[in-house]
Amino acid sequence: MLVFTLALVMIIQYFVPNDLSLDTNEFLLKWIIIIGVFAMALGIWSLIRVSYEKIKRRVPGWQYPIATLLGLAAMIIFGFDYGRHFSTAEGLNNPMFLKFFLYIIIPIQSTMFALLAFYIASAAYRAFRARSALATLLLLAALIVMLRFNPYLGIFGQYLERTTSWLLNVPNLAAKRAIIIGIGLGSVATALKVMLGIERAYMGKD
Amino acid sequence: MKFKIWAVCCLAILGMISSGMAQENADTANRATTASISPPAPPGNLEPKDTPDDNGHSITLGWSLSPDDGAGNKSVLGYKIFRSTNRDTGFVERGVSPSGSKEYVDMGGAIPEENDYMPNDTDYYYKLRAVTSDSTVYSETGVIGPTQTTGEWFNRGRTLVLVFVLIFAMVTVFFIRKARSGAELFVRRLAGIEAVDEAIGRATEMGKPILYVLGLGTASDIATIASFSILGRVAKKIAEYQTGLIVPCYDAIVMTVAQETVRTAFLDAGRPDAYNEDMVYYVTSNQFGYVAAVNGTMLRQMPATNIYMGTFFAESLLLAETGALAGSVQIAGTDQVAQIPFFVVACDYTLIGEELYAASAYLSREPILLGSLKAQDYGKAAVIALSIIGIIAAQFNWTWLVELFKSAN
Numbered sequence: 001m002l003v004f005t006l007a008l009v010m011i012i013q014y015f016v017p018n019d020l021s022l023d024t025n026e027f028l029l030k031w032i033i034i035i036g037v038f039a040m041a042l043g044i045w046s047l048i049r050v051s052y053e054k055i056k057r058r059v060p061g062w063q064y065p066i067a068t069l070l071g072l073a074a075m076i077i078f079g080f081d082y083g084r085h086f087s088t089a090e091g092l093n094n095p096m097f098l099k100f101f102l103y104i105i106i107p108i109q110s111t112m113f114a115l116l117a118f119y120i121a122s123a124a125y126r127a128f129r130a131r132s133a134l135a136t137l138l139l140l141a142a143l144i145v146m147l148r149f150n151p152y153l154g155i156f157g158q159y160l161e162r163t164t165s166w167l168l169n170v171p172n173l174a175a176k177r178a179i180i181i182g183i184g185l186g187s188v189a190t191a192l193k194v195m196l197g198i199e200r201a202y203m204g205k206d
Numbered sequence: 207m208k209f210k211i212w213a214v215c216c217l218a219i220l221g222m223i224s225s226g227m228a229q230e231n232a233d234t235a236n237r238a239t240t241a242s243i244s245p246p247a248p249p250g251n252l253e254p255k256d257t258p259d260d261n262g263h264s265i266t267l268g269w270s271l272s273p274d275d276g277a278g279n280k281s282v283l284g285y286k287i288f289r290s291t292n293r294d295t296g297f298v299e300r301g302v303s304p305s306g307s308k309e310y311v312d313m314g315g316a317i318p319e320e321n322d323y324m325p326n327d328t329d330y331y332y333k334l335r336a337v338t339s340d341s342t343v344y345s346e347t348g349v350i351g352p353t354q355t356t357g358e359w360f361n362r363g364r365t366l367v368l369v370f371v372l373i374f375a376m377v378t379v380f381f382i383r384k385a386r387s388g389a390e391l392f393v394r395r396l397a398g399i400e401a402v403d404e405a406i407g408r409a410t411e412m413g414k415p416i417l418y419v420l421g422l423g424t425a426s427d428i429a430t431i432a433s434f435s436i437l438g439r440v441a442k443k444i445a446e447y448q449t450g451l452i453v454p455c456y457d458a459i460v461m462t463v464a465q466e467t468v469r470t471a472f473l474d475a476g477r478p479d480a481y482n483e484d485m486v487y488y489v490t491s492n493q494f495g496y497v498a499a500v501n502g503t504m505l506r507q508m509p510a511t512n513i514y515m516g517t518f519f520a521e522s523l524l525l526a527e528t529g530a531l532a533g534s535v536q537i538a539g540t541d542q543v544a545q546i547p548f549f550v551v552a553c554d555y556t557l558i559g560e561e562l563y564a565a566s567a568y569l570s571r572e573p574i575l576l577g578s579l580k581a582q583d584y585g586k587a588a589v590i591a592l593s594i595i596g597i598i599a600a601q602f603n604w605t606w607l608v609e610l611f612k613s614a615n
Binding site for chain 2 (some may be wrong): 011015018019020021022032035036041043044046047048053061078105110112114115123126127176179180182183187191192194196203
């Protein structure tokens with residue numbers, strides 16, 4: 001009943017543009033933030049407990065949770081700026097916090113993202129093997145799209161450019177749109193099922 | 207050598223003198239041009255109207271161009287909009303619209319504490335000034351008003367959306383009722399979902415856990431909600447087969463909901479004792495930190511099956527490729543169109559787009575849930591029919607269908 005009522009309120013809110021409607025939306029969004037803050041405390045507790053268990057049971061790779069817990073503790077301590085700015089974001093300017101962020105977290109993130117290039121190469125190798133007619137078609141399309149960047153192809157490059165443009169704007173876009181339309185309908189159907197209480201598996205119920 | 211230095215210095219001095227003279231000449235020319243500007247003809251038909259389909263706090267102004275805008279002596283550079291709550295005094299500049307423009311939306315703030323607050327149900331007066339390159343040479347319209355702003359109770363631009371949602375909801379309810387009455391509903395085979403049972407069986411035989419990744423979406427994302435439903439079904443089967451389950455979470459709220467989903471599923475399967483709260487745990491809300499943690503879990507614990515369901519971004523391939531390298535059976539489903547190719551390449555089975563939303567119904571085989579899938583199919587048929595009508599209409603230059611869809615905002 002609660003799900004149905006709130007879902008109905010949010011649906012009506014979408015069609016009503018006045019201040020009352022927008023304020024209701026904002027109020028409910030603020031609640032999500034408040035719940036998020038409490039959930040974050042539960043999340044951190046979960047992380048500490050799971051890491052502690054791994055260290056205690058000496059599971060394979062038990063050293064990593066130690067690094068996790070040390071990092072977590074360091075960022076919390078520096079983030080609070082030794083307790084002087086508990087209620088403000090001043091701790092974010094703490095030099096040690098910034099050093100941890102700029103010289104450890106950012107390079108690690110960049111490294112992880114850069115790995116994507118190698119993963120794409122290995123995935124492409126698997127995908128572009130001409131095992132069937134469709135896979136061969138995929139390979140040909142990929143070759144055309146990739147070769148258009150080759151600067152030594154001269155006039156031939158222009159044809160590749162046009163073919164690429166057609167591939168991306170006609171068959172590729174058509175398929176994408178079909179998927180997007182399906183997703184839109186699926187979203188509405190799922191929302192209806194949840195709203196009407198037909199779908200309750202997200203609560204673990206049949 | 208000395209001669210060369212002298213020559214260079216002389217040339218430099220001559221250059222500076224000549225550039226100074228050129229600048230002086232240009233200034234003289236500009237002054238002459240400025241002096242020759244005569245006031246432009248004022249714009250006409252200034253009409254302020256409450257902006258439709260909004261929460262108020264905004265007025266749309268329309269006008270006809272000054273005869274000297276793009277024609278005549280072409281002296282108009284733009285239009286300045288002035289507003290006041292008093293007909294005679296207190297006009298404040300609200301913005302500038304370039305020459306050739308005939309409309310301006312004067313948007314104020316909706317919060318009283320804001321500097322730009324523009325309360326509704328208040329009289330507003332406007333005047334428009336055609337400006338030239340000389341700030342002292344301009345022409346103005348008379349003061350027009352009063353006009354009031356009002357918050358609307360219905361956004362007419364969304365009428366089409368409302369109609370479609372209502373029709374779709376009715377069709378869905380119709381098929382659900384039909385399914386309840388016991389009618390047989392055919393639903394096409396979804397290989398990815400059929401593989402879930404097989405994958406759980408494989409994990410049980412191998413004595414290895416199943417890794418379930420909910421993606422980077424929040425608990426309010428529809429894909430994550432669909433993923434919770436699938437997790438509920440999967441967790442129930444896992445409880446029955448007594449297999450291990452690992453659910454690392456990116457979002458703390460998602461973790462809380464997922465814990466409850468799995469706990470209730472184990473209870474429902476009659477195995478509450480097998481539930482361990484640490485099956486579902488929080489990792490981090492940092493995208494690549496999360497990837498590192500999940501990839502580490504895959505390589506250390508070597509799960510027999512990896513299930514990725516929900517919203518994924520750049521991490522999709524990093525996760526799926528690592529899973530493939532670890533030799534796990536992989537099933538993925540996402541509503542992120544850009545990530546689907548990565549999953550198709552790296553996973554054994556992929557649910558494409560709306561199949562993610564259909565998965566829970568398919569897993570349960572409940573007629574009521576299958577009824578909603580039929581409604582989706584009819585919805586798609588309607589969209590295909592509309593697309594065909596649109597193509598035909600475009601051949602005959604009938605724009606009514608395009609205009610109809612354009613009206614939605």
